[in-house]
Amino acid sequence: MLDINLIREEPDLVREALRKRQLDPEPVDQVLELDDQRRNLIQQVEGLKAERNLVSKEIGKMKDQSERQAKIDQMRGVGERIDALDINLREVEDRLEALMSEMPNIPDPDVPLGIDESQNVIIKAVGKLPEYDFEPQPHWDLGPALGMINFEQGVNIAGSRFYVLSGAGARLQRALIAWMLDLHIRQGYIEKYTPFMVKSEVLYGAGQLPKFADNLYRDHKEDLWMVPTAEVPLTGLHMDEILDEAALPLHYTAYTPCFRREKMSAGRDVRGIKRGHQFDKVEMYKFCKAEDSPAEFEKMVADAEQVCAELGLTYRINQLCTGDLGFGAHITYDIEAWAPGVGEWLEVSSVSNVGDFQARRANIRYRLEEGGRTRFVHTINGSGLGLPRTLIAVMENYQQVDGSVIIPPVLRPWMGGIVQIHPEG
């Protein structure tokens, strides 16, 4: 959520931000109009309420019955006018809220201008593209051959876009999760295990609702929704709280499965485990003071990089341009790992500083030690990392000519000492 004061005072800045995102700036004018109406109605209705409060107190003290009755009759009329104006005000506020809640965050001035993902900017690359003296296989061949992935079973029990991990495949994913969580703990994050279903207000707070309702799974009887990312429940942890300045920053990490309905376009990413309706992810999340968020953001990017580096992956950092920036993001870096089998860079992490955008929605503030007004915290989220793609990168990078896969050294303690996975039979 943007600050209404910003729209009111610097509408051109907001219009420009929308244009940079390839969006129509017209809602700004509607917001200004509704904001004007809102304040106008507030002034009217609050004036009447002040009068009513005053006279009601007088009535309480009056002795003369006829005088008293006259005042009561007079106030009855005032009450009716207040009710009518309140209804009017509610309507205006609902419409304003609807518009505001669908307005995206302002891009950071440093975000490169661009119309779509083709204009994202590679800002760093680490490692060399590995060379093989054989044709590297994609994971959708390696996985089944090694007994690590079973696509048929997934489709049979849940439909297209689902798969089953088996044996060393399931264990390797679990090893990655456990190792990543432990790494993040060493990096200073506190591990959280959260509900995988949340109330709609939490999704609103994180910026998923109302705009992205179509991408979410929900219980058909209750107000419970499957989380599309751990970012959602983690944002909700401090909803409606006023934190002490001394408590910040808060660094959390959590493993959750993620559920996304997304209408997958036919013919794109249809093979393998790169994109599905359910996937696992280890997430990092920070609540911090406004002045600290740029540095905390950079640190989180470095924390995510460390995961790639310790796994021995070749990766690069891609800064999203204004046209590709997510709804709530102020600035975003994607980390992409090279997967030689599928021959593409896989987005294994996306780290965003959302500024106070989520904090405004979720009402998460902090109080300065010297007192004064409360302020909204800044929140930062990042994957550390997304599991299916990390699994792909590990399998495809560590494959051998005989179709086996070597386990990266850092994961071996979680693999029961297994060093290499060999084809079955």
Add this chain to the structure above:
RNA sequence: GGGGAGGUGCCAGAGUGGUUGAUUGGGACCGCCUGCUAAGCGGUUAACGGGGCUAAAUCCUCGUUCGCGGGUUCGAAUCCCGCCCUCCCCGCCA
């Protein structure tokens, strides 16, 4: 799922339809007092929204908020309805 109790400020805990935004404790903070500490004395102690004064306000003023949402009333923490949550007992269960 069934039965019972309850949700008030940072915490505990009062509250009669009418100067109750809310008694009183505790904590915290600011003064005073004190050789130091303790004690004592006085004071302060919410959030959000609108308007005003301003360079800007932690300044003035109005409004809203006693779990949430409705209703009754000139006026609701207080009465009525619905919902949510917590605690205790019973049942069921990994």
